[in-house]
Amino acid sequence: MFRTVMISAAAAIFANTATAGPAAEAVIASAATELSAGDLSAEELTELVDVGATARFTLGRHTRTLSPEKIEAYTAAFESFLETTFDNHAHIFTGAEVTIVGSQDRSDRDSIVTVQVAMEGKAPETVRWRLLDRGGEWKVVDVQVQGLWLAIEQRAQVAAILDRSRSIDAAIARLGETETDFAETDRSPRG
Numbered sequence: 483m484f485r486t487v488m489i490s491a492a493a494a495i496f497a498n499t500a501t502a503g504p505a506a507e508a509v510i511a512s513a514a515t516e517l518s519a520g521d522l523s524a525e526e527l528t529e530l531v532d533v534g535a536t537a538r539f540t541l542g543r544h545t546r547t548l549s550p551e552k553i554e555a556y557t558a559a560f561e562s563f564l565e566t567t568f569d570n571h572a573h574i575f576t577g578a579e580v581t582i583v584g585s586q587d588r589s590d591r592d593s594i595v596t597v598q599v600a601m602e603g604k605a606p607e608t609v610r611w612r613l614l615d616r617g618g619e620w621k622v623v624d625v626q627v628q629g630l631w632l633a634i635e636q637r638a639q640v641a642a643i644l645d646r647s648r649s650i651d652a653a654i655a656r657l658g659e660t661e662t663d664f665a666e667t668d669r670s671p672r673g
């Protein structure tokens with residue numbers, strides 16, 4: 483029995499010998515170069531994100547109870563939220579030095595890429611990007627900044643809204659309010 487378990491474990495380890503890291507790292511390195519140069523638009527950055535999957539993730543268990551039309555409306559609001567947030571904070575990264583530190587492969591289709599962002603006059607900050615291979619194209623599904631995974635945080639906020647109000651419209655409205663909140667304040671990364 484022990485031998486069977488050991489052989490199965492070894493087979494599982496060696497079956498996942500493909501490395502996702504270099505391909506995922508290349509996506510982030512390219513985006514970082516364009517972002518630092520001020521050449522990456524909100525729409526282009528959003529194209530790097532699997533918006534539909536990330537939006538559904540943030541809806542969590544509530545996805546099962548919503549109509550396809552409500553999920554589509556939420557996804558559109560979520561995409562607008564991402565673009566507005568980026569537009570309001572892109573200036574922070576212009577001129578920043580972004581260095582790929584490495585990646586951690588969770589599987590051959592799932593990788594977390596770690597980067598250091600050094601902005602003038604501030605201590606370098608670590609940012610982690612989780613990417614999934616979606617049919618040969620690497621897409622961002624979450625970002626960790628200042629220790630918080632943003633999609634996971636958004637999921638908790640959406641769950642609180644839906645548990646309280648039972649209305650996806652309230653969650654959609656909150657995304658719009660958040661766009662305004664971000665527009666009115668500068669939430670630069672701490673340095």
